[in-house]
Amino acid sequence: MTNTTTTPGTSGRLAGAGRYVLATRPLGRWRTVDLLAAALLGVAFGVVYWAFGLVYSGPAAALEAIYPPAQGLVFGPWLLAGVVGGLVIRRPGAALFAEMTAASVSALIGTKWGATTLVAGFLQGIGAELGFALFRYAAFGLLAAIVAGALSTPFETIYEWYMYWTDWDLVQKLVYGVCFAISGAVLAGGLGFALTRALASAGALNAFPPGQEARDRLPG
């Protein structure tokens, strides 16, 4: 630490990346705080999912009773850990790490699907990674969040067709897939983006790119 160093910190900007603050390069070199944020975020979402599960079971059961394929519409929030993890940390693997940690917590606490929650977490996390990868980990706005949220669902949908919805016919399976994707886009993508913004303006993300963006947005 000699001479003046303007740390690359979170102010690196790639030519052509536009308005997004990116993570410190190289992307594969995670700081300790990145790792901890992803892991702690996952555990926190594990707690949130559990609390949320208690509250939403009413409306979900109602949907399920009336037209089961539509229940995909309420499953979006379970994808939040991955989307928010990716939006905050902005490195490849962040969404997967956060979503798998949340799934681990769910599996360990003992929610409905037991150890198979881990498979779900993996498929959902990979989907979110794919979404962010499509933007080359250089754009993290609302569109990227929506795409990541929507793409969190297709692998999981196919898995669920195989595991639980085996006896539905093709149309119903497709309706479920579409409902789930919409839920992912809106309730994970849109809500996740809003959540990240709210966290940044609460000053929680000072160590991460969204925090820098929030600072740059403030006047003066």
Place this chain on the structure above:
Amino acid sequence: MSGDPLGRVDVTGLTWRPYGRPQPILRDLDLRIEPGERVLLAGPSGSGKSTLLRGLAGLLLTADAGELSGSVRVDGEDPQARAGLVGLVLQDPGAGVVAASLGRDVAFGLENLGMPPEQMPEPVAAALRAVRLDPSRGFEPTAPTSALSGGELQRLALAGALAMAPRVLLLDEPTAMLDAESAGVVRAVVEEAARERRLTLVVVEHRLGPWLPLVDRLVVIGADGGIVADGAPADVVDEHGNSLAAQGIWVPGIPDPEPLDIVLAPKGRAVEHGAPVSEARGVSVRHTSRSMSGRERVVTAVRDADLTIEAGSAVALVGPSGSGKSSLLAALGGLTAPAAGRVELAGAPAGMPPHRLSSPELARRVAWVPQWSSAALVTRTVGEEVLVTARATGVDDELARERAEVLLERLGLAGLEARDPRLLSGGEQRRLAVAAAVVHGPALVLADEPTVGQDRRTWAAVMGVLEAARREGVGLVVTTHDDGVMARADEIVRMRAGRIVGRGRDGEVVVPTAAGGSDTTRPDAEPPTRRALAAYAGPLSLLLASLLVLPLPALLDSWRQSLVVLAVEVVLGAVALVAPGRGPVVPGRWRALAIRLGWAALAIAGVAWSTWLVGGRNTEVALSAAVRVLTLLVPSAVLMPFVDPDELGDHLAQRVRLPARPVVAFSAALQRFQAFGELWDQLVLARRVRGVGAGRSVVARMKEVGAVALGLLVGVFSQASTLALAMDARGFAGAYRRTWAGPATWRLADTLVVLGGLVPLAAALLAHSLFLE
């Protein structure tokens, strides 16, 4: 170089401006510390003392980005040149804990250094001995970190630093959150360690008195980030004592501050002066802490307490950590339900226990200032925060505004009405929380350690508000270790091990306690030895066996085949849960199974219903689907409770060879699951007490989940930064190849579990070929 004393610190022209701040926090700082010197660093809040410590450790860039210039050198090299060269202990006890047991936590730094596990027990034991957490004092290396008190956690953090053989030791307000007794032990331990190991010591504190005899030099940092004074402690105190006290530092020889005099617009007394506001009769409070797998630990925090709080009087609850003060406080206010006994709140509908009151009803009568003030903040702006409870309880708006304005002005928060409360400093948040508690004029105000860790100015402000409330006729209950607060109380109630043992003006009147009861509220540990067979298996085999069900949906076509497989699984499950041997059995395995099967039943009902409804109302198909899903869920229900989250990390890293650093982060995060759950409960409780708790409607409860989730996540990220600092200080930043103190052996039980997991698959294949349907 050899023979030269080690631990010289040279700071030259250090300037640090994090992005987002217009002014640098540290400005062109020059500092030279000789080997073995002991320095006390003082300065007003926000002056950059903690930042300087981070700079001395070379950790400014751990969780921040900004402009850094100048240099810091320890014995001529970068502080991070060798992991652990500079040890760092942070303010918040438990903020740096990464492992489940004492020994493992201390070994963290050694793991990062790549020390072979066989060599670890010696330095770990030596470090624990140095901080008085060794077996001779009742602390085994396998003791859980979750059972430690604040002072013990700080000593554990110190042990973690000492195990790495540092030359320089940095302590950031190590005793700020501790009571006098624990603080004394920490100071003694620090002094001994510094003397025996000839460490260079730099301590930041805002209560100077107890540390002055232990240090050689007092350095004062000014509000602008430069050094204002530097010299022998006595000289600096003589010269700058008054100005330091004016800036909020507790200087010995300067008299204690007086509470601010605050006059509030009267709101009208709810309860007559002297009449009881809250009465507790024979109250016992139990805490159930549930581990991730469902195992419960019940602690009786309060036993058979009788206490009456009168309007216009202040009661101080005092006692060592773990004596039940906070629990009794919560019970008095109807925040928690007592396990036995009765609490009556004045003005509550007859016969209605206070913990059943709706949120606005409770808020009208009770206010609560928790120890972590940030948990009590429920709105987006300071202005809203002081008024939200008044609005929720129907207090006249103009009166509320008048009172709020006076409070904000006297507490130094006047210009901040539009600011987000979460962006305020710790002291400002504390003042805001106390102000917001009295604006709506409740009859009972509960404050949990309101003055701990605060500087003189916040102390005077907080006490001023509490005194004003008392003059108004509020019944005040405060848990505290602070002599100044106790001196101003009308009654002191002493607690120990959950019982009230003393009352009266000085707490001197001894209350005879019923016979029995141990000296601490730690649960009696008669460690049960008899375990289920599945408990002998490691986490990986249990997970694998639970996941071997994945091929089943492809193999099971009819309910007969599914039933065969289910029967096989039930038999295997029963075998796994058998606990052979004699003696007390580890409790909870049936309960854990029952909980998971309960959830599974919900899932199965859902699948059966939807299959029936959507699959043409065919009962046989629906039944078949139900049984099939049951076969998917039974192995998890049986085996998952035995997965030990503390072992999981070791096995993932050493057996599966996942990259080391993410696995460690994962493990450290899992440790905090319980704390996050408790934080969630606290946030929900705070909203209830402030009058904004959700009622019955689903929409309201969903909104509350959202708001509390946001609050939880904000807390989570600040923990991430602090923990990153603590971990990097122990060499984690470069620990790509590290060793593991805990073994990850694959035992016979593991092989048997995996084989057992394959049996249902084999049965499915068999059934598939036999029942060709």
